[in-house]
Amino acid sequence: MNRPKILIVGGGISGLECARRLEHRLAPDEADIAMVAAHNYQLYLPLLPQVASGTLTPQSIAIPLRRCLRRTRVIPGGAIGIDGAAKVCVVRTISRDVINESFDYLLIAAGSVTRQFDIPGLAEHALGAKTLAEAAYLRDHVISQLDLAAATQDEAEQAARLRFVVVGGGYTGTETASCLHRLTADAVHRYPRLNPSLIRWHLIDIAPKLMPELGEKLGQVAMRTLQRRGVEISLGVSVARLGPDHVEFTDGRSFPCHTVIWTAGVAASPLAATLGAESIKGRLTVTPRMQVPRFDGVFAVGDAAAVPDLVKGGDAICPPTAQHAQRQGRTVADNLVAAVRGQQLHPYTHRDLGMVVDLGGRDSVARPLGVNLTGVPAQLVTRGYHLFAMRSGVARFRTAANWFLGAVTGADYVRTGFQAYRPGTLSDFERTDAYLTPEQVKEHVTSAS
Numbered sequence: 001m002n003r004p005k006i007l008i009v010g011g012g013i014s015g016l017e018c019a020r021r022l023e024h025r026l027a028p029d030e031a032d033i034a035m036v037a038a039h040n041y042q043l044y045l046p047l048l049p050q051v052a053s054g055t056l057t058p059q060s061i062a063i064p065l066r067r068c069l070r071r072t073r074v075i076p077g078g079a080i081g082i083d084g085a086a087k088v089c090v091v092r093t094i095s096r097d098v099i100n101e102s103f104d105y106l107l108i109a110a111g112s113v114t115r116q117f118d119i120p121g122l123a124e125h126a127l128g129a130k131t132l133a134e135a136a137y138l139r140d141h142v143i144s145q146l147d148l149a150a151a152t153q154d155e156a157e158q159a160a161r162l163r164f165v166v167v168g169g170g171y172t173g174t175e176t177a178s179c180l181h182r183l184t185a186d187a188v189h190r191y192p193r194l195n196p197s198l199i200r201w202h203l204i205d206i207a208p209k210l211m212p213e214l215g216e217k218l219g220q221v222a223m224r225t226l227q228r229r230g231v232e233i234s235l236g237v238s239v240a241r242l243g244p245d246h247v248e249f250t251d252g253r254s255f256p257c258h259t260v261i262w263t264a265g266v267a268a269s270p271l272a273a274t275l276g277a278e279s280i281k282g283r284l285t286v287t288p289r290m291q292v293p294r295f296d297g298v299f300a301v302g303d304a305a306a307v308p309d310l311v312k313g314g315d316a317i318c319p320p321t322a323q324h325a326q327r328q329g330r331t332v333a334d335n336l337v338a339a340v341r342g343q344q345l346h347p348y349t350h351r352d353l354g355m356v357v358d359l360g361g362r363d364s365v366a367r368p369l370g371v372n373l374t375g376v377p378a379q380l381v382t383r384g385y386h387l388f389a390m391r392s393g394v395a396r397f398r399t400a401a402n403w404f405l406g407a408v409t410g411a412d413y414v415r416t417g418f419q420a421y422r423p424g425t426l427s428d429f430e431r432t433d434a435y436l437t438p439e440q441v442k443e444h445v446t447s448a449s
Contacts, residue, residue: 034101081436239260
């Protein structure tokens with residue numbers, strides 16, 4: 001008897017959560033489960049800034065898919081197109097072969113890419129902070145600037161090397177600026193020739209408030225914490241132009257700088273557009289049950305989907321956060337099980353657990369279940385939440401061990417060599433040109449059949 005095939009596109013938080021639950025709820029003879037994943041690990045994104053600063057090792061937040069999955073077939077590669085009518089997903093494997101994967105049920109959990117704007121020099125000169133490779137590269141780059149500043153006799157070049165700009169005042173940008181500022185503030189004491197006062201960090205955002213999702217009070221606490229450490233915060237400002245050694249702001253300021261870190265939001269994976277379905281700002285329009293209208297058996301979750309937020313009345317859509325991604329992964333797994341068994345599907349609802357923001361050291365802000373916390377209590381809640389949210393006991397142990405060792409022994413400032421040959425900018429890491437158009441997808445599927 002032919003078993004229905006469930007294909008999950010994406011090995012991120014939603015995809016892995018769904019696959020684990022499917023394995024638990026479906027008997028082996030009920031369905032075949034396969035996953036298309038560009039990497040063989042699930043990345044726990046909320047802790048990525050701590051990898052960039054060296055607080056955590058990359059392996060701590062990279063959860064191997066094959067450690068977590070027992071009978072899901074993992075297909076190493078990236079989906080580049082979907083033909084919903086023919087029920088075929090076009091995949092480019094890591095060996096560069098292009099293959100067709102058929103499905104009866106499809107979950108699009110392809111995540112997002114860094115949102116870029118038409119800013120001259122942005123793709124060529126800005127650094128990203130969204131992938132594990134970018135985080136590891138970013139740490140190398142920042143330490144390299146300290147080494148280069150210590151090596152030069154030119155005061156102007158030294159000042160440019162020690163100026164750092166983070167664009168984006170949301171969760172990622174604020175944590176990135178905070179963690180990397182602590183890195184340079186601690187590391188500079190190992191460089192006797194460098195004056196610590198020359199290190200300048202700027203956090204800028206076009207929005208009028210820092211992390212508005214936290215609320216007025218906690219946003220102000222986070223802002224004052226960063227300013228007390230020496231981070232200069234400019235709101236209502238963005239980047240107008242980037243060069244290899246300078247940056248211009250929209251308020252007219254311009255100064256030499258070799259480090260611009262771009263964290264100004266995300267956009268849905270271009271894969272969503274290949275389906276030819278309706279979308280909201282690039283995110284696939286889905287029903288409260290996370291089904292894509294007009295495409296039988298196709299579901300979408302996470303950053304790739306505009307899932308209605310029924311708690312807020314249904315007109316709003318769920319924000320692209322790890323908390324929603326994890327819960328949607330579980331709910332859509334239950335709906336896939338129901339679809340396979342011919343049972344009723346259920347809408348996605350949630351209870352907001354709040355937000356946590358780790359500012360490094362003993363500084364943190366958190367709002368668990370609507371309660372505002374700062375300082376050490378917030379730090380305990382923040383780190384406890386992250387450990388709870390990780391889907392692997394090994395990952396929890398490694399993360400907790402890294403935090404403990406860092407607190408006891410302090411940090412080391414080692415460059416691993418990523419800077420040796422060429423820069424790693426947004427244009428190097430975000431390969432958004434790899435996807436097919438809906439017409440190319442249909443042509444490829446037709447020619448292969």
